[in-house]
Amino acid sequence: MPEHDQELDARGLNCPLPILRAKKALNDLTSGQVLRILATDPGSVKDFEAFAQQTGNELLESTEKDGEFHFLLRKAG
Amino acid sequence: MADKKLAIIATKGTLDWAYPPFILASTASALGYQTCIFFTFYGLQLIKKKLDLKVSPLGNPGMPMPMGMNKWFPVLGTTIPGMESMMTTMMKQKIKAKGVATIEELRDLCIEAEVRLVGCQMTIDLFDMKREDLIDNIELGGAATFFEFAGDADVTLFI
Numbered sequence: 001m002p003e004h005d006q007e008l009d010a011r012g013l014n015c016p017l018p019i020l021r022a023k024k025a026l027n028d029l030t031s032g033q034v035l036r037i038l039a040t041d042p043g044s045v046k047d048f049e050a051f052a053q054q055t056g057n058e059l060l061e062s063t064e065k066d067g068e069f070h071f072l073l074r075k076a077g
Numbered sequence: 078m079a080d081k082k083l084a085i086i087a088t089k090g091t092l093d094w095a096y097p098p099f100i101l102a103s104t105a106s107a108l109g110y111q112t113c114i115f116f117t118f119y120g121l122q123l124i125k126k127k128l129d130l131k132v133s134p135l136g137n138p139g140m141p142m143p144m145g146m147n148k149w150f151p152v153l154g155t156t157i158p159g160m161e162s163m164m165t166t167m168m169k170q171k172i173k174a175k176g177v178a179t180i181e182e183l184r185d186l187c188i189e190a191e192v193r194l195v196g197c198q199m200t201i202d203l204f205d206m207k208r209e210d211l212i213d214n215i216e217l218g219g220a221a222t223f224f225e226f227a228g229d230a231d232v233t234l235f236i
Contacts, residue, residue: 014176016104020186023107041176054108 004036004072005029011040011068018044019051022073026057031077034060039069048073081105083112084227086235090119092130092168092180097236098123099183105232106190113226114187115218117197120236121204124196124211128180131165143167188214195222 008025010018018039025035037048045062048071052059056076063070083105087098098120102112116124123130134140134155142150142164154160172179178186187194194215201208201217208217216222227233 012176014178016100016107017176017178020103020107051108 003034005033007036007038009038010044011038013039014041015043015047019047022048022051022071023055026073026075029075031075033075035073035075037071037073039071040067042069044069044071080109080111081232082226082230083110084223084230084233085112085114086223086233087114087116087120087123088118089236090122090130092132092165094236095123095130095180096183098234099180099187101234102192103183103186103190106187106192110231111193112187112190113193113195113223113230115195115197115223115227116215118200121196121200121206121211123180123184124194124215126210126212128184130180131161132168133161134164135161140164184212188212193226195226 006025006029008021010021013021018037018041022035022037025037029035045064048059048062051057052073058074058076059071060074061070061072083102085098085102089095098114102114105112122128132140134142136155171177194212195218196211196215198217198219200206201211
């Protein structure tokens with residue numbers, strides 16, 4: 001698994017909370033650092049793609065395992 | 078990215094219709110939009126200090142009811158006193174169980190994200206509402222105030 005600098009547990013939360021919490025968590029990181037997000041909302045897969053595309057933060061990885069979604073976001077420079 | 082702008086007019090004062098403006102505004106802020114919500118008529122209920130939002134099954138055939146109640150429950154049944162409170166309680170339980178944010182939570186997130194919240198002065202006067210009944214983080218204004226912001230908005234929604 002690629003390394004990450006911080007982890008956000010958004011499991012059990014529904015739209016738009018995973019995105020809003022992720023945005024907040026990214027604010028505390030410096031550019032280039034990586035945030036790992038755990039979620040259970042199936043809608044978050046599409047939403048994190050859209051979030052990355054619109055904010056310039058890079059979605060390094062998006063995986064699913066046992067009904068859980070894991071994302072790696074690298075903060076934009 | 079140069080800031081995009083989202084302008085929303087919120088006109089509904091029920092629990093279900095409170096979600097779209099706050100969900101969209103908070104998300105837009107997270108995406109880097111400058112966002113403004115103009116609350117008018119029943120939408121003013123959403124910026125009260127003490128929220129008392131309800132959802133009504135009355136005249137709402139699209140509302141899913143538990144146990145297929147909407148199939149056999151007569152429409153007139155939805156007028157029974159207490160139905161509104163019952164459906165509101167059930168809706169709130171569902172919201173909690175599914176991990177959906179409360180309106181209070183979403184509203185706080187909007188305030189934190191510096192979404193501009195504008196209360197319509199005319200409807201506040203019309204309904205004899207008091208400024209002190211409304212949350213502090215709002216400004217008051219009229220139609221011209223809305224257009225000042227919305228005039229060059231990229232997305233404008235009437236909800």
